[in-house]
Amino acid sequence: MRILSVVTFAFVSLVAYLPEAYADDASEGRDLFIRQCIGCHAFACNKQGPRLGGLFGRNAGGVEDYGFYSEGLKNSDIVWSEETVDAWLEDPGKIAPQSVMIIYGKVEDPPLRRKLIAFLKTEDPTINICPQ
Ligand code: HEC
Numbered sequence: 666m667r668i669l670s671v672v673t674f675a676f677v678s679l680v681a682y683l684p685e686a687y688a689d690d691a692s693e694g695r696d697l698f699i700r701q702c703i704g705c706h707a708f709a710c711n712k713q714g715p716r717l718g719g720l721f722g723r724n725a726g727g728v729e730d731y732g733f734y735s736e737g738l739k740n741s742d743i744v745w746s747e748e749t750v751d752a753w754l755e756d757p758g759k760i761a762p763q764s765v766m767i768i769y770g771k772v773e774d775p776p777l778r779r780k781l782i783a784f785l786k787t788e789d790p791t792i793n794i795c796p797q
Contacts, residue, residue, distance in 0.1 A: 694784025697777060698792060702770065708788045710795035713765070718788055720745050725753075725760070737761030747782055754778050 698706075708718035715731040726739035738761040743749050752759070755778065757766035764770075772778045 690780040690783040691787050692784075694777075694780035694782070695787075695789060695792070697772070697781050698784055701772070702781075703792055703794060705765075705769070707793040707795050708790065709793040712796065714770075717785060720750070720785060721747075725749070735761045735763040735765075737763055750782055750785065751775075751778050754781065 702714075705712050705714035706717050708716060710716055711728065711731045713733075715728040715734070723745055725741045725743035725745060726734040741760050743753075743760065745753075753766070754770065754772045755775075757764045757770055761767075772781060
């Protein structure tokens with residue numbers, strides 16, 4: 666009986682602890698970024714995709730030393746905000762039909778997009794894996 670109650674206690678504590686551990690949107694967004702975006706993006710440098718440092722408030726297609734924007738994104742007149750980044754990640758093809766992001770950058774789940782946007786705002790330097 667004693668063992669059973671210890672196990673039960675451990676289980677209940679674990680369940681009670683989990684929502685706490687995952688409460689932080691930005692850290693969940695970080696996990697998603699590492700799974701889905703880090704191959705092409707960093708905050709500090711251009712990779713296959715443009716750098717994402719200073720994203721909010723800048724024009725879409727606006728990183729001057731990045732040479733691979735699609736015409737659709739460059740000509741879009743979008744300024745990046747929570748709303749426009751959300752729309753971009755929901756369906757990049759609506760904005761830039763030729764974009765590589767259509768295949769690899771789409772995030773269909775709205776709460777996941779919210780978490781990713783929270784993470785993008787942190788500009789966390791620990792994920793900057795830049796070519797030397
Ligand atoms: C296969 C490589 C690739 C992946 C994976 C990828 N992207 Fe991109 N990303 C690009 C490219 C290329 C562009 C430029 C798109 C264009 O010009 O149409 C871009 C553009 C962007 C832009 C607009 C930047 C600007 O300067 O206007 C944002 C924001 C962005 N990506 C976020 C993300 C996020 C967040 C993820 C992960 C969910 C992601 N991307 C995954 C390649 C990628």
